[in-house]
Amino acid sequence: MTWLAVGLTCAGCYSLKVAGLLVPPRLLEGRRTALVIRYLPIALLTSLVVTQAFSTRSALVVDARAAGLAAAALTLLLRAPLALALAAAVVVTALVRLA
């Protein structure tokens, strides 16, 4: 199951790169298409933030992860790099669970 998902993702992601060499440029030129492609990562990644920080299977929950996420947001507000945001989230979440 997992190997199937891994294989499809590898094949698909590589094909999408090569597709850029093959498609006629006109196809992706529209303003609407450009906007969808710009907004897609924002939408999907935000959704992943919400899913992984505030749910356990199909239940909405607020637990130690929320504190970790808040810590990450704070470091990002202070223009810290990704690694620092990641460390803040992990450490704060672990500390809240310890308390």
Added chain:
Amino acid sequence: MSFGALAVSAGLSLWQACALSLLAFTGASQFALVGVLGAGGGVAAGVAPALLLGVRNTLYALRVRGHLRPLPVGAAEAHLVIDESSGMAIAHERAGHARVAFFITGFAVFALWNAGTLLGALAGSHVSDPRRFGIDAAGPAVYLALVWAQVGGRRDVVVAALAAGITLVLIPVAPAGVPVLASAAAAVAVAVWSAR
């Protein structure tokens, strides 16, 4: 390193994590796949958002293909098309070093990304209870940082807010992975509305 550790804590094997970094080689898509699989989503629910995120690379390849060799050799070069390498190529176009910038950045990121994945997966597989060490907060923090880098204007914020709303509404009622996929509607809606 974060990808390797996250992938292992989501239930992937070390080899699966490394295969993704070697062969898919596009961070956001890889994170999306392991995020959905870790939340209990199935193959389709995990692969679909990963591919949607990969569409970005089609645009990059289209943009920099003048600097790559023609097919079939270009097909191998295209594997290095990611945010960083394309960004550097475009930044060096005026100076005429686009191709060099593309390959230096591409190879450097490829080496670091794959070494980091291996180390992260090794470290992750030695942690018996990842929750106790707060590892489950690493995923949301990484995604948040990735979004942060991309949100500029007010409409970006609207997309993010809509996506969060869709996700919160769907989590209790839809199978795992579906809320992530459905959030793509936020991108389409705001794009259609903006392009009127």
